[in-house]
Amino acid sequence: MIEEIEPRERELARMAPTPHGVYRQILLANPGQIIMVFACANPEPRLRMLDRFLVICEKQNIPTAIVANKVDLIGLDAAQKIFGVYPSLGYPVIYSSVATGQGVEELRERLIGNITGLAGPSGVGKSSLLNAIQPNLGLAVRSVSDATSKGRHTTVVRELFPLTEGGFVADLPGLKSLALWDTEPEELDGYFPEMRALVAGCRYNDCTHRKEAGCAVRKAVEEDMISPARYESYLRMRYGDEEE
Numbered sequence: 001m002i003e004e005i006e007p008r009e010r011e012l013a014r015m016a017p018t019p020h021g022v023y024r025q026i027l028l029a030n031p032g033q034i035i036m037v038f039a040c041a042n043p044e045p046r047l048r049m050l051d052r053f054l055v056i057c058e059k060q061n062i063p064t065a066i067v068a069n070k071v072d073l074i075g076l077d078a079a080q081k082i083f084g085v086y087p088s089l090g091y092p093v094i095y096s097s098v099a100t101g102q103g104v105e106e107l108r109e110r111l112i113g114n115i116t117g118l119a120g121p122s123g124v125g126k127s128s129l130l131n132a133i134q135p136n137l138g139l140a141v142r143s144v145s146d147a148t149s150k151g152r153h154t155t156v157v158r159e160l161f162p163l164t165e166g167g168f169v170a171d172l173p174g175l176k177s178l179a180l181w182d183t184e185p186e187e188l189d190g191y192f193p194e195m196r197a198l199v200a201g202c203r204y205n206d207c208t209h210r211k212e213a214g215c216a217v218r219k220a221v222e223e224d225m226i227s228p229a230r231y232e233s234y235l236r237m238r239y240g241d242e243e244e
Contacts, residue, residue, distance in 0.1 A: 010060040012117055012172075015179040024181050028117040028170050033063040035110065037120040037129065038083075040095075041073040045082055046121055051233040052178045053119060054091065058191035059183060065092045067107060067118075069125045072097040085227045089193045098128045108133045113166045122174025130161070130171055137161055185238045189217065192234055194226050210235065 008029050016025035028034075036053050038045045050066070057064040068083045076095055083093050094110070096103030107129060110116075118126045130137055160168045189195045189209060195217050199207070203214025209231075210218075220226040 010062055012056060012060065012062065012119065013181050014056070014175075015181040022179075027119065027172055030115070031062060031117045031170075032115040033065065033110075034117045034119055035065045035067055035107070037067040037069055037118055037124050037126045039070045039073075039121075039124040040068050040079045040082065041070060043121065043123050047082070047229060048233050048236060049121060049175070049178050051230065052180060052237065055180060055183065055188065055191040055237065058193075059187075065094065065110060067094045067096050067103070067129070069096045069098075069103075069129065071095040071102060072099050085230060096129065098125060098132045101132070104129065104132050108165075111163060111167055111169055115160070115168050115170075117170045117172055119172045120174065122176065124174070126171050126174070130169065134161075134163060136164075180237065188234060188238050192230065194220070194230065195234070208238070210239070 010031070011029045012027040012031060012034055013024050014027065015022050034053070034057050036050055038047075038050055045068075054064060056062075066083060066086055068079050071079045079095055083095075086093050094103045094106050096107060098104070111133065118130070120126060160170050162168055183191075186206070186208075189199055195209070198216040198220055201216030202209070202212070204212055207215050207217075209215050212218075217226065217231075221228060221231045
C-alpha cells in the first residue's frame, strides 16, 4: 500500500506534441543517473539529440554517461573521432559492442547499486545491452529498418527492472525527436560546460555568442578550444530546430 508520495527531486522530461498542443512528458522521475546510448553506426549517431539530452541532464543536475554502442561496425579509432569530445567535458564514454562483448562489463559495473535510465534513439541497442548484462530480462529486440536506416520501436513502455547485483534500470522507449522543455534561450550557455566558464569574459552581459563583438565563446571556437560541432548544436538549440 502506498502511504506517502515524496516530491520529485529531478526528472528526465521533454516537450511532447499532441493534437491538442504540447505537454511535458516525463520520461523518468528521480533517476540516480542517465546513460545515453547512441550507435556508432546503423543508425547513424545523432549528436545533436545527444547534446539536447546533455542539456536536460545538466539543468536537472543528473549524473550522466554515454555509451557509444556497435563500435565493432566502425572500429574504436573512428568511434573516438565521433564521441571523443565528451570525456573532456565531464561525460564518460563507454565504447561497447554486444557482438564482441566490448564495454559490457564496464557498463554493468556502472549500473550496479544505482537507479539508471537508459535513453537514446530507436535501434541503438539499449535492450540488447541489457540482455547481455542480465540475460533473464528477456527484452525484445528488433533490427534497424533497411528502408530508412532508422531504428524501430521495440520498448514501448517505461519499466524499472531490478538487477541481480543491486540497483534498477529503466530501458526507456527509443525517441525519434527530443525538444527541450522549460528551458529559456538565454540560459542555454549555462548547460554547456565548455561555455559556462567563458561567459563572464564576453564584452556584453546579454551576449548570445552568435555575432557580438568581444564574445569569449566565439573566440574559443576560433581557437579550437570549443568543438565546432558542439557550438553548432548550441546555435541550433537557440535559433534553429525545436527538435532534433
